[in-house]
Amino acid sequence: MEAEIWKGKYEESTRVPRDRIKTTSFADAVKKGKAGEVAKGVESVMNVTLPEQKIIRHKVLITPNDSADTISADEIKDILNNKSKPSIPSLKVYGIRKDRNRGIIAETSSEKDVKCLKECGQLGTNGLRVKESDEFKRQIIIFNVDERWKERDLELDIVNRNFDIDFTKEREDVEIVVAKRKFNCQTKGKVNWIVEISRKYLDQIKDNNRIFIGWEAYKYKRYVNVTRCLKCYGLGHTHLECKSKEIICGHCGESGHIYKDCPKKESSPMCINCKKAGNDFKHSTRDKIAQST
Structure with missing residues (x-):
C-alpha cells in the first residue's frame, strides 16, 4: 500500500505542468521559416495511401x-x-x-x-x-524429346513409366497427364513438350530431375506460363498495362519500331529479356524459350 502511494506521488512530482509544455503554432512556424516543414508533415499524413486489398478468387x-x-x-x-x-x-x-x-x-x-x-x-x-x-493439374516442360512422339502416345507412356497408379479409381486419359503443346528447340529432330500432370501424381516425381519416356530419361522442370507484353516484350503484364514509352522490336531488341518493320530481320535475333537476365540471348524475344528460361 505504501509502495503504491509512493509511486503515485513520484509520478505526480515528475509530471510536467501543461502551461510549461512548449508547442509551435503555425503562425510561429511562419515567423521562424518552418511553415513549409509543418505543412509538408501535415500533407504527408493526410495523403497516406492504404494498400489495395488483393481480391482472392x-x-x-x-x-x-x-x-x-x-x-x-x-x-x-x-x-x-x-x-x-x-x-x-x-x-x-x-x-x-x-x-x-x-x-x-x-x-x-x-x-x-x-x-x-x-x-x-x-x-x-x-x-x-x-x-x-x-486438385488442378500442374504444368511441366520436358526438354529435347524426340519429335516423332504423338500426343496420345506420349501421355500414355508418361503415365505407365513414371507413376504408381490404381487404375480402378482413375481415368488415365483425363485425370493424370495431358500433353498441351510442343515447340521446336535448338536440337534438330527434338522438341520441348508442355505437359499437364495432376498435382498428386506430380508429387511422386518431385524429387527426380528426369522423367522417363520410351527408352530415355528426359530433363524437365516446372513450367509457368507468364504474360508477355507485345509493346515492350516485358513479362508479367499486357500492352494495355504497359508503362514503357517506347515500342520494342521482338527481333533485334531495339526501340522505335515493331517486328514487321525491323530493318535487321536478316541478322541474328536478340532477346532483350534474356540479355537483361544474363542468359543466352541469341534467339527472338518472341520465342517461347524466352518465357521458359
Whole structure:
C-alpha cells in the first residue's frame, strides 16, 4: 500500500505542468521559416495511401463424371447458369471459361461459394462433379524429346513409366497427364513438350530431375506460363498495362519500331529479356524459350 502511494506521488512530482509544455503554432512556424516543414508533415499524413486489398478468387473445375462423359463444356455452362445457379441464390461467380478436357473453370468469391458448388445437388443430378483448385493439374516442360512422339502416345507412356497408379479409381486419359503443346528447340529432330500432370501424381516425381519416356530419361522442370507484353516484350503484364514509352522490336531488341518493320530481320535475333537476365540471348524475344528460361 505504501509502495503504491509512493509511486503515485513520484509520478505526480515528475509530471510536467501543461502551461510549461512548449508547442509551435503555425503562425510561429511562419515567423521562424518552418511553415513549409509543418505543412509538408501535415500533407504527408493526410495523403497516406492504404494498400489495395488483393481480391482472392477461388477456382473450381467442373467436369462430367464417369456416367456423363459426353457432356460438352457448353452444356456444362448451360447447366450451371440455368439449373444450378438459381438453386444457390447467394452464389457469386466472377466468370467461367472452358477447360481443355470438356470442362469449365469457375472463379468464385469465397470458400463458401466453393462449398456450395460442391454440395449442389443439381450438378450431381446432371452428371457433373466439382474439384477445387488444389486438385488442378500442374504444368511441366520436358526438354529435347524426340519429335516423332504423338500426343496420345506420349501421355500414355508418361503415365505407365513414371507413376504408381490404381487404375480402378482413375481415368488415365483425363485425370493424370495431358500433353498441351510442343515447340521446336535448338536440337534438330527434338522438341520441348508442355505437359499437364495432376498435382498428386506430380508429387511422386518431385524429387527426380528426369522423367522417363520410351527408352530415355528426359530433363524437365516446372513450367509457368507468364504474360508477355507485345509493346515492350516485358513479362508479367499486357500492352494495355504497359508503362514503357517506347515500342520494342521482338527481333533485334531495339526501340522505335515493331517486328514487321525491323530493318535487321536478316541478322541474328536478340532477346532483350534474356540479355537483361544474363542468359543466352541469341534467339527472338518472341520465342517461347524466352518465357521458359
